[in-house]
Amino acid sequence: MNIKKIITIVSVVLISVLMIYGLILLNQIFSANTKFTEKEVYVYVPTAATYDDVKKIVSPYIENMNRFDLVxxxxxxxxxxxxxxxxxxKGMNSYAIVKAMRLNSPVKLAFNNQERVEDLAGRVGSQIEADSLSLLTSxxxxxxxxxxxxxxENVLAMFIPNTYEVYWNTSAVKFRDKMIKEYRNFWTKERVVKAEKQGLTPIDATILASIVHKESVKKxxxxxxxxxxxxxLRAGMPLQADPTVIYAIKKKSxxxxxxxxxxxYKDLTMSHPYNTYNNLGLPPGPIAMPDITxxxxxxxxxxxxxxxxxASIDRFGYHEFAATYEEHTKNAKKYSDWINSQDVKR
Structure with missing residues (x-):
């Protein structure tokens, strides 16, 4: 056998080997490599995670880790x-999985009805990587x-209840900075002027809105x-808002x-900055996170x-209003008689 034939045979063998290797490699790259039954799953990679950390995180969802590792x-x-x-x-191949692991998917983060900034920090911390303590500190x-x-006392007024799109790995400081931007976007010149017409600043308006929010669920x-x-407020009267007294009781305890x-009645005489029976004007801060309405x-x-x-006894959830104290006394007696009949202790 001459040299030319030997070279030809060797070349054919090498090409065949390379083709087989290529097919094996393509199979490893492009064949399905997931093992979860759901249509889709989310995986979370913490800040500063290593590749070994990632492999532990994704291993419950990947059929063949060697294929993933290769790609x-x-x-x-x-x-x-x-x-x-x-x-x-479901059904992603290793190439698609690696590509997906570079595409950070935002979180639809929602919050409302929080009574304190501590509660808000816990609510947000349950939805992004930053924990409640780092959020509260920021x-x-x-x-x-x-x-x-x-x-x-009033920083809760900064947070406008809504659904926001953020990345899961957003830091506490970046989240806080996003919220101050959202606050400024909400308080347009038009809204600021409306507040000023009522003799209020945006923070004052939010504090009063928190009381209105707690007084009635009826928009x-x-x-x-x-x-x-x-x-x-204009008459120089105390607000005498029961929700502020409830908040004071909770805060004091x-x-x-x-x-x-x-x-x-004993609650109304309690000495506390949030008791609007004892103090004129608005309380030091919101008693809850008011919604937009x-x-x-x-x-x-x-x-x-x-x-x-x-409170009205005829229209559940609504109230009876009066311009005079005499008229109010009649309405209040009806409600007092009714609630006493219900034996509500606290």
Whole structure:
């Protein structure tokens, strides 16, 4: 056999080997490599995670880790791990998985109805990587508060309840900075002017809206309640808002888990900054996170001459309003007689 034939045979063998290797490699790269039954799953890669960390995180969802490892190495992913939240879909191949692990999927983060900034930190911390303590620390940072016109009592006013799109690995400081931008976007010149017409700053309006929010879940009644409270403020009367007394009880006892359905006379005399029976004007901060309808009710209140209101026994969830104390006394007695008949202790 001459040299030319030998070279030809060797070449054919090498090409065949390379083709077989190529087919094996293509199979490893492009054949399905997932083992979960759901249509899709999300995996979370913490900040500063290593490639070994990633392999532990994704291993419950990948059929053949050697295939994934091969592609990750070829694509340079093993030396360039990306933190965040990543979407894997059923039947993905190794190439698609590695590609997906570089595409950070945002989180739809929602919050509302939080009574304290501590509660908000816990709520947000359950949805992104930053924990509640780091979030709370960033919210209460003294330099940040001073620069933006807040203090620890009223900083809850900065957070506008809504659904926001953020990355899961957003840091506490970056989340806080996003929220101050959202606050400024919400408080347009038009809204600021509306607040000023009521004699309020944006923070004042939020504090009052938190009381309106707690007074009634009926959105159609909130402008009327806001009108009553503004009438009291203009008349130099105390707000005498039961929700502020409830908040004061919780804050004084440091127990925000308790459910208080009834306020007694002894509660109204309690010495506390949030007791609006004892103190004129607004309390030091919001007693809850008001929703947008409560804020809009304060900015566009009903013009009325009502000074008093109490819960209605005929229209559950609504209130009876009065312009005179005599009329209010009759309404209040009806409610008092009814609640006594229900034997509500607290």
């Amino acid at each position: 990750a190495s070829k694509r340079g992913y093993d030396e360039n791990v990306v933190p965040g939240r990543f979407l894997l879909t 919210f209460k940072d003294s330099i940040f508060l001073k620069e933006n016109g807040f203090n620890e 159609d009644e909130r402008p009327r309640i806001a009108g009553v409270y503004l009438n009291r 440091n127990d925000f888990e308790q459910v208080i359905k009834r306020v007694f 409560a804020l809009e009710a304060v900015l566009a209140p009903e013009k009325n001459d009502f000074i008093y209101f109490c």
